[in-house]
Amino acid sequence: MKMTKVGLLFPGQGSQYVGMAKTLTERHAAARRTFEEAGDCLGWDVLRLCLEGDIAALTATANAQPAILTHSVAAYRAWTELYGERPAVGGGHSLGEFSALACSGVLSFADAVRLVRHRGELMQAAAGAADGGMAAISGIDDDRLERLLEEIRSEGAVLVVAGVNSAHQRVVSGHRTALERLARRIEGLPAKYTPLNVGAAFHSPFMADAAAQFRIRLEDCVYGAPSWPVLSNVTGTPHAAEGGEASLIERLTLQMTRPVQWAACMETMRAYGVERTVELGPGSVLTRLWQSIRPDGDSEYSDDPRLLAKSDAAGIPRTAQTSRGDAGLANFLPRCLGIAVATRNNRADAEAYRTGVLEPYRAVERLVAANRENGEPPSEDQLRQGWDMLLSVFETKGTEASERRMRLTTLIKDTGTDNLFSVPKPNEGGFAS
Structure with a gap:
């Protein structure tokens, strides 16, 4: 696929x-x-x-x-x-x-x-050292724009290209007085000048x-x-x-x-x-x-509320939207990855993070990619690998027991995997009491 x-x-x-x-x-x-x-x-x-x-x-x-x-x-x-x-x-x-x-x-x-x-x-x-700003310019070729910038710079001002946003849009940065001069000089040309909502002359x-x-x-x-x-x-x-x-x-x-x-x-x-x-x-x-x-x-x-809207199918990747039962299993490993990313890290041990979070996370990532490429559902062993990865992430990140239970309970419910997994109790391991 x-x-x-x-x-x-x-x-x-x-x-x-x-x-x-x-x-x-x-x-x-x-x-x-x-x-x-x-x-x-x-x-x-x-x-x-x-x-x-x-x-x-x-x-x-x-x-x-x-x-x-x-x-x-x-x-x-x-x-x-x-x-x-x-x-x-x-x-x-x-x-x-x-x-x-x-x-x-x-x-x-x-x-x-x-x-x-x-x-x-x-x-x-x-920015406090100079009164600077930025503006987007479109509708003027690079050679002509550079000639205008050079003319203004020759008057003792700073004005440079600060961004190449597309084939037709450039961003310029420099003294506000220089920007005002540029705006006046392109009046009458088939060009558009748009001041940017920033507080200084960045990228200059x-x-x-x-x-x-x-x-x-x-x-x-x-x-x-x-x-x-x-x-x-x-x-x-x-x-x-x-x-x-x-x-x-x-x-x-x-x-x-x-x-x-x-x-x-x-x-x-x-x-x-x-x-x-x-x-x-x-x-x-x-x-x-x-x-x-x-x-x-x-x-x-993401500012379009439809992208991150919660619905019955919201957690189901486009490539796994099959029957509801199949979708739950197909969505299990991606949800594990999402939970791992969204869980806050409360500890600062870089080596523990590498072995307890990054390595198991990337192993599950590879499983997801392979299953999508082959169009196959995950095996039970692969589902358990995702589950174990989450437990390792929680332990390494120092996640509170209440958050672990909430996240695992929601995962099981949303994916219909209660026949395979149950949320560990504090004395069963995997949770800090």
């Missing part, structure tokens, strides 16, 4: 809005726990800012970045818990690259949310000092192997395993001052054979950009 290859898209700063994540957190406990985890890491209520904060506070770079990343990770956990699908590749726009790295397992969520908070603080401080020389300081924090992080490829904004290609941590740190540092090569990222997704994209996080800007590149492609986004 041919599988549809899925590419995940993670939005960047500018996609925030007051009220974001409301439906997501109302419907999905995993999403609520993700926001609680972010609040524990940062010491303030991230969800309350998203739902009730004023737009000025939410748009502040130091707040917007952790809020958007948390929303994206929460949506990813809910999506994985429902569908259990493994993407072919993932990419995020600027800040969204960190969301992708967190969801793929390269960064722990705790490290990622703290990193982008620090990144936002550094960028916000850099203004961020050089911030990038140097951010590199120090990057060097203190622990990095894991990705469970799926993540694209670099700097190169438009996947972060290479052979480059190791040094290559990853270098690219994430350069990302702050270099243009976002989003069009190149999308071409790489096409090269991977991606037929369907899912945008996880606030808004649908990246979905529209993908549709401009591949109008015949299938696209979904």
